[in-house]
Amino acid sequence: MNVVIIGNGISGVTAARFIRKLSDHQITIISSETAHFYSRTALMYIYMGHMRYEDTKPYEDWFWDKNRINLVYAHVEKVHFNEKKLILSSGNDMNYDKLIIATGSKSNKFGWPGQDLEGVRGLYSKQDLDYMEAHSKGLKRAVIVGGGLIGIEMAEMFASRNIPVTMLVREQNYWDNVLPPEESKMISKHILDHHIDLRLGVNLESIKDNGNGVACGVKIKETGEEIPCQYVGLTAGVSPSIDFLKDSELNTNRGVIVNEYLATNIPDVYAIGDCSEHSNPAPGRRPIEAIWYTGRMMGETLAHNICGNKIPYNPGIWFNSAKFFDIEYQVYGDVLAKPPENHASLFWMHEDGTKSIRIVYDKNSEEIIGFNLFGIRYRHEVCEKWIREKTLLSDVLQNLSLANFDPEFYDAYEKEVLALYKKQTGKQIELRGKRNFNRVLKFLKN
Amino acid sequence: MHILQKIGLAILIAAIGLFILSLGLNSYQLQEETLYTESDFHKAELLKAAENQGILNETYGNNISFIKAIKSLCKEAQKSLEAQAANGIPEGVGEWDYKLGDWKIKDYVFQTTKASGVGFVSRNTLTLLYTIFGLGIFGALLYIIPLFQKLPGIKNDGIYHSSMTRGLTLNWRTFFLITTTIGLLLYGVMYMGSQVFWPLVTLAVIGLIVYLVYFREKQKDKIPPKSASPDVTAWFGIITGILLIGFYILLYWKPEYITNWIVLVDPVSEKLSGNPASNWFLYGFLYTIIVIVMGIRMIAKYRHNKYQIFRTFSVMFFQTAFAFLIPEILVRLNQPWYDFKNIWPLNYNFFFDYNLDTLTSSGSMGLFMLFWGIILILIGVPVITYFFGKRWYCSWVCGCGGLAETMGDPYRQLSDKSLRAWKYERYIIHGVLVFAVIMTLLVLYSYFTGNKNILFMNSDTVRTWYGFLIGSAFAGVVGTGFYPLMGNRTWCRFGCPLAAYLGLVQKFKSRFRITTNGGQCISCGNCSTYCEMGIDVRWYAQRGQDIVRSSCVGCGVCSAVCPRGVLRLENGTVDMDNRAEETRVIHISEDEVSLIQ
Numbered sequence A: 001m002n003v004v005i006i007g008n009g010i011s012g013v014t015a016a017r018f019i020r021k022l023s024d025h026q027i028t029i030i031s032s033e034t035a036h037f038y039s040r041t042a043l044m045y046i047y048m049g050h051m052r053y054e055d056t057k058p059y060e061d062w063f064w065d066k067n068r069i070n071l072v073y074a075h076v077e078k079v080h081f082n083e084k085k086l087i088l089s090s091g092n093d094m095n096y097d098k099l100i101i102a103t104g105s106k107s108n109k110f111g112w113p114g115q116d117l118e119g120v121r122g123l124y125s126k127q128d129l130d131y132m133e134a135h136s137k138g139l140k141r142a143v144i145v146g147g148g149l150i151g152i153e154m155a156e157m158f159a160s161r162n163i164p165v166t167m168l169v170r171e172q173n174y175w176d177n178v179l180p181p182e183e184s185k186m187i188s189k190h191i192l193d194h195h196i197d198l199r200l201g202v203n204l205e206s207i208k209d210n211g212n213g214v215a216c217g218v219k220i221k222e223t224g225e226e227i228p229c230q231y232v233g234l235t236a237g238v239s240p241s242i243d244f245l246k247d248s249e250l251n252t253n254r255g256v257i258v259n260e261y262l263a264t265n266i267p268d269v270y271a272i273g274d275c276s277e278h279s280n281p282a283p284g285r286r287p288i289e290a291i292w293y294t295g296r297m298m299g300e301t302l303a304h305n306i307c308g309n310k311i312p313y314n315p316g317i318w319f320n321s322a323k324f325f326d327i328e329y330q331v332y333g334d335v336l337a338k339p340p341e342n343h344a345s346l347f348w349m350h351e352d353g354t355k356s357i358r359i360v361y362d363k364n365s366e367e368i369i370g371f372n373l374f375g376i377r378y379r380h381e382v383c384e385k386w387i388r389e390k391t392l393l394s395d396v397l398q399n400l401s402l403a404n405f406d407p408e409f410y411d412a413y414e415k416e417v418l419a420l421y422k423k424q425t426g427k428q429i430e431l432r433g434k435r436n437f438n439r440v441l442k443f444l445k446n
Numbered sequence B: 001m002h003i004l005q006k007i008g009l010a011i012l013i014a015a016i017g018l019f020i021l022s023l024g025l026n027s028y029q030l031q032e033e034t035l036y037t038e039s040d041f042h043k044a045e046l047l048k049a050a051e052n053q054g055i056l057n058e059t060y061g062n063n064i065s066f067i068k069a070i071k072s073l074c075k076e077a078q079k080s081l082e083a084q085a086a087n088g089i090p091e092g093v094g095e096w097d098y099k100l101g102d103w104k105i106k107d108y109v110f111q112t113t114k115a116s117g118v119g120f121v122s123r124n125t126l127t128l129l130y131t132i133f134g135l136g137i138f139g140a141l142l143y144i145i146p147l148f149q150k151l152p153g154i155k156n157d158g159i160y161h162s163s164m165t166r167g168l169t170l171n172w173r174t175f176f177l178i179t180t181t182i183g184l185l186l187y188g189v190m191y192m193g194s195q196v197f198w199p200l201v202t203l204a205v206i207g208l209i210v211y212l213v214y215f216r217e218k219q220k221d222k223i224p225p226k227s228a229s230p231d232v233t234a235w236f237g238i239i240t241g242i243l244l245i246g247f248y249i250l251l252y253w254k255p256e257y258i259t260n261w262i263v264l265v266d267p268v269s270e271k272l273s274g275n276p277a278s279n280w281f282l283y284g285f286l287y288t289i290i291v292i293v294m295g296i297r298m299i300a301k302y303r304h305n306k307y308q309i310f311r312t313f314s315v316m317f318f319q320t321a322f323a324f325l326i327p328e329i330l331v332r333l334n335q336p337w338y339d340f341k342n343i344w345p346l347n348y349n350f351f352f353d354y355n356l357d358t359l360t361s362s363g364s365m366g367l368f369m370l371f372w373g374i375i376l377i378l379i380g381v382p383v384i385t386y387f388f389g390k391r392w393y394c395s396w397v398c399g400c401g402g403l404a405e406t407m408g409d410p411y412r413q414l415s416d417k418s419l420r421a422w423k424y425e426r427y428i429i430h431g432v433l434v435f436a437v438i439m440t441l442l443v444l445y446s447y448f449t450g451n452k453n454i455l456f457m458n459s460d461t462v463r464t465w466y467g468f469l470i471g472s473a474f475a476g477v478v479g480t481g482f483y484p485l486m487g488n489r490t491w492c493r494f495g496c497p498l499a500a501y502l503g504l505v506q507k508f509k510s511r512f513r514i515t516t517n518g519g520q521c522i523s524c525g526n527c528s529t530y531c532e533m534g535i536d537v538r539w540y541a542q543r544g545q546d547i548v549r550s551s552c553v554g555c556g557v558c559s560a561v562c563p564r565g566v567l568r569l570e571n572g573t574v575d576m577d578n579r580a581e582e583t584r585v586i587h588i589s590e591d592e593v594s595l596i597q
């Protein structure tokens, strides 16, 4: 069987790897971005000089040959689904028995005047990064539009080269549509500590042309203020990159619509990763989740389905992570910016303002719902087990050291969290033991 | 860069420049009392030759011509003594107290040159000592201290933009490696008195390893990734590498040319041990200063990370106390020079006859040292490594590790992460371990039986070659000289026989491993990039597998640089025997995972 995958990102590549593990099918991956799979999440580190492009490739170049995964560096212009045929930019056709669409995302543009000027660009692909690099020389200021995860990465990138940055963020505090207010304020402050000119509660009105088709400034809608700059980063989210599939019999909305087996409305055509939109997402999950690990999970699940093990896609309990300049962020379970009525949380913050722990639980049953961690690492498996088993808050608190994943010798804050709980509730409970890896393993194994 | 940092850097470079310059800032005059000999026959003959050649009391403006003159004296004396010895050596005089051996000449030239300095350096030792080291340390600290003002966090910005730290392309790196290897082997032929046997054997072994890696391990076509910089652009790195290589060559094999440096540290040595300084004292002195100063830099860089801070303090302490001060103080107390933390086979001359003789003839202290050394090898290494992994030694105690983690930190990203490099590593490091063991067994056999020839091998020759090839060329010239070319753990990763031994224990019986945090890895590659041992940490992390690798020195930097909090160094017994398995992978689709396997 001939499996063709469009897109060599984490989803497509994971699918290919697992299909190879499970079968002898012929596998081809097509991409027009880079010849080999690289880690998009590391784009910022290339710019900042932490890594070279070569270092972002998770597999050495010979890996593909060795695993008989055929790589084609070309753009797919069109798919003829009834003939099971792809038209490539090279003009060649390619046939498939099964087609996997894993084309990822593209940066959003909301029709701002001037959004197509020179020096205005999103950050998603290697080409975007090269563009940014080519325009970095002599920059006096860069303006970043949008305050999501990519926006803050871009701010950090420019800051690493001492290029002044202004960030225009629509929300009242950084990412406060996702983060609870305390955390959101903490990160806003941290951004300011890094000398980023963070403008909250503002929108972009337009980007100014210097007369030669090159951006030379932005105008803010609310205040009318104009900020001169030579680069405008558009980081107001991403959306599925499926333009070449529109106007076909493929069922699409924002993304390619798939069922729980990642199948589209057309037989033998599947979609995974950023570009897929789940018609029936698991409770608490969004139809499109443009993140790394869901792409990986979809790729793995689809490989099973293609190789004859019918398994529904099940992303399990929500988790994610990010890093805001120097502050690491991890989340397990549901920690919402605007929590429903029954959610309550225990929130502890370190006096230095760079570490915090939030434990969300059900107000009535006291069952644990989620963890939000800043500047502190918790162990995924432990948190997941607690959430899955609906462990009681007091149980979790007593065993909190099991979750601690900070490096050795780091200060542990379990006691303080517990003390806060005791103070708030008047209950008397004590910590059971210190961090100990054997205890963790025993806990996870039973 | 902060303005203070720029000034600091300028001062540091000036101090280093002055230090290098001082090699040429002396003049030399041979006098009767500065002519160093260990036998009256030699002295008389050398003085006669000096008179003949008109060298006595002649002033030389540089050490090159002076050393040349002294060497020619020695040659003349050697010839004439040889001729006289043919007519019979006086009653009761040892052969080599009468005849002048080549190895003695080496020492005479060195000591005489050191004693004969009369110029600027010899007249101003203290001033120069304070100026060079005072300024150097001051400049370095001026550069380092402002780092403490930055917000705590990972500080790797611009590493791959800097000409000092960005490393070379694969081809250029290979070029430097091959040139250095061939150069060292050729020098080795000279060093062995024109015997080509062992250099040829070495060449054959290198060829064999290349063959095994290319063909048996099928690595020929698995070309490692090229560097992103299309050219040799790491010029500062190359210059630094060449300076370091030059330094080691002089230090090990041509110390007579750096006597000006040694004269500078004489006062320090006399304060500590009561003896004048040797080239080894100079080395220890520089080493300690560098470990301390660059240790402060390391602490500034990782000041948010207590593991890094503690570890760095530890290597600074062990270098200063155990490797530098305690041995000198022991000497002052008329005890043998002994570094209590240096362990065979890294300390390859531990079982050499002269060391065993010294230790067994130095009373209870000597016997304790002998006992301590053996206990460390047989019990210390396996037991402590069982509990904590090899990190207890490699990145907390060892001097080589100490230098790698301090001076070498800016270069850790240059280690090669390819599968091919790993294959090389395993052949080479275990090869060195085998070589060390065989060499030591031969030496011990000779020690106990008095018989030096076993099969085709002579234990003296083998150990000389080991000392040259592994002890000096690999550990020093390549080990440190290649920091800016191949990363800071080139020796520890490819060459150290003790690391090989510790690694075997770590791999097969230890509680240590690095665990990964569920599904959090985003495959970014920071961990692999900054692993100084060239371990492709990401390979394991992205599939949720624990990292159990014999080479991991537990430096903890992968865990520090991971932006997603994925890695943690752990010790645990519960799953000790299946640490390396993929079984604990708690994927995402937990129920489905059982289907894979």
Ligand SMILES: Cc1cc2nc3c(=O)[nH]c(=O)nc-3n(C[C@H](O)[C@H](O)[C@H](O)COP(=O)(O)OP(=O)(O)OC[C@H]3O[C@@H](n4cnc5c(N)ncnc54)[C@H](O)[C@@H]3O)c2cc1C
Pocket (backbone or CB within 6 Å): A006, A007, A008, A009, A010, A011, A012, A030, A031, A032, A033, A034, A040, A041, A042, A043, A044, A074, A075, A076, A077, A102, A103, A104, A105, A123, A124, A125, A150, A153, A241, A244, A272, A273, A274, A275, A289, A290, A291, A292, A293, A295, A321, A322, B522
């Ligand atoms: C700067 C940045 C940082 C990020 N950081 C994180 C993070 O920290 N954590 C996290 O969870 N997620 C992060 N993400 C999101 C994450 O990278 C994506 O969710 C993930 O890469 C999506 O993988 P994918 O395989 O679905 O698609 P992609 O990685 O986008 O791969 C799709 C590939 O298909 C190619 N393609 C598209 N159309 C065609 C065509 N017609 N013909 C040929 N080729 C085509 C594209 O060029 C692309 O190379 C980040 C994204 C960015 C941009």
Ligand code: SF4
Pocket (backbone or CB within 6 Å): B520, B521, B522, B523, B524, B525, B526, B527, B528, B537, B538, B541, B542, B561, B562, B563, B564, B565, B566, B567
């Ligand atoms: S640094 Fe962390 S997130 Fe990045 S590849 Fe390594 S383990 Fe994964």
Ligand code: SF4
Pocket (backbone or CB within 6 Å): B514, B527, B530, B531, B532, B533, B534, B535, B537, B547, B551, B552, B553, B554, B555, B556, B557, B558, B559
């Ligand atoms: S794997 Fe991590 S701890 Fe081990 S040597 Fe590499 S960077 Fe250091």
